[in-house]
Amino acid sequence: MEQHQETHAVGAKTFIANWIALLALTGLTIGAAELQMGKWSMLANLLIASAKASLVLWFFMHLKYESRLFKLLLLVPIVTITIIIGFTFLDIWYR
Amino acid sequence: MNETTHTHERSIDYTGAKLGMWLFLFTEILLFGGMFLVYSVYREVNTADFHEAAKEMSLVLGAVNTAVLLTSSLTMALSISAIKRGEKVRSLLFQAATVVLGLVFLVNKYFEWSDHIRLGFYPNSPELLAMSHGKILYFGLYYVMTGIHGVHVLIGAGVICGTFILTKLGKISSNDFIKLENTGLFWHLVDVIWIYLFPLFYLIK
Numbered sequence: 001m002e003q004h005q006e007t008h009a010v011g012a013k014t015f016i017a018n019w020i021a022l023l024a025l026t027g028l029t030i031g032a033a034e035l036q037m038g039k040w041s042m043l044a045n046l047l048i049a050s051a052k053a054s055l056v057l058w059f060f061m062h063l064k065y066e067s068r069l070f071k072l073l074l075l076v077p078i079v080t081i082t083i084i085i086g087f088t089f090l091d092i093w094y095r
Numbered sequence: 096m097n098e099t100t101h102t103h104e105r106s107i108d109y110t111g112a113k114l115g116m117w118l119f120l121f122t123e124i125l126l127f128g129g130m131f132l133v134y135s136v137y138r139e140v141n142t143a144d145f146h147e148a149a150k151e152m153s154l155v156l157g158a159v160n161t162a163v164l165l166t167s168s169l170t171m172a173l174s175i176s177a178i179k180r181g182e183k184v185r186s187l188l189f190q191a192a193t194v195v196l197g198l199v200f201l202v203n204k205y206f207e208w209s210d211h212i213r214l215g216f217y218p219n220s221p222e223l224l225a226m227s228h229g230k231i232l233y234f235g236l237y238y239v240m241t242g243i244h245g246v247h248v249l250i251g252a253g254v255i256c257g258t259f260i261l262t263k264l265g266k267i268s269s270n271d272f273i274k275l276e277n278t279g280l281f282w283h284l285v286d287v288i289w290i291y292l293f294p295l296f297y298l299i300k
Contacts, residue, residue: 009176009179009180010172010176011176012173012176015169015172015173015176016169018169019165019166019168019169022165022168023162023165026158026161026162026165026293029293029294029298030154030158030298032298033294033298033299033300034300036300041298041300042294042299045294045298046291046294048294049290049291049293049294052290053287053290053291056168056283056286056287056290057283057287059172060168060169060171060172060279060283060286061279061280061283061284062276066113067110069114070113070114070117073114073117073118073121074117074121076121077121077124077125077128078124080125080128081124081125081128081131081132084128084132085128085131085132085135088132088135088136089135089136089139092136092139092140
């Protein structure tokens with residue numbers, strides 16, 4: 001009667017651990033910026049931001065417990081944006 | 096027989112409702128993606144100006160707001176696992192905490208914006224127009240991107256007020272929590288967008 005397969009109640013511990021990791025990565029990203037390494041700081045910050053976004057998507061947004069369909073579909077906007085931004089930069093850098 | 100059909104229908108509905116929500120979130124990602132494209136191109140072209148303009152940002156306010164939003168995501172996630180276990184009061188408390196944290200975020204944003212406006216950094220202000228092209232672009236993007244993000248926080252907090260009432264009325268329960276779960280998905284996505292906005296506007300050194 002109930003949605004048994006979907007009733008995956010993730011434990012509070014997982015969420016709290018995830019939250020601590022997210023706060024730690026926020027500290028790390030501020031540290032990376034303070035090092036003032038110009039382009040490298042920006043790259044580090046974008047990688048850390050993506051790691052944080054992945055943690056939110058994977059645990060908070062339950063993607064870990066979803067079917068493969070959901071995981072694959074997420075690639076659609078990610079690939080789209082990567083192509084749009086990537087190709088725009090190819091134009092800016094090599095025109 | 097009748098009951099089996101019913102159960103079957105509901106479990107399909109559940110996946111469908113979540114899939115619909117994710118598709119909507121993809122359109123949100125593309126909405127912000129377009130703005131990230133504009134940001135990255137202008138920053139590439141006006142690197143020095145963007146660094147100069149970012150000095151006007153308060154790292155403390157930005158960092159505090161990041162922590163506030165991450166914490167609100169935690170309370171949102173906890174409210175969903177509480178309702179799945181049938182712990183209604185706990186879920187209500189966590190939903191209320193999420194709304195409060197969302198409002199704290201917006202109050203911080205208000206202080207931040209009013210500081211900038213007082214200093215004359217607002218679209219079309221004489222002070223701003225006298226500055227370099229890149230600085231004008233930086234503040235334009237700052238207001239548009241954090242502004243649209245702020246509207247999302249406001250809408251999210253409003254929707255959570257709605258789920259709070261529905262939970263209280265028993266319309267959201269351990270038997271039927273898709274509305275709360277989809278609201279959570281929206282709230283977390285708004286958090287994900289902020290995770291990118293924070294380094295892009297506050298951490299340019």
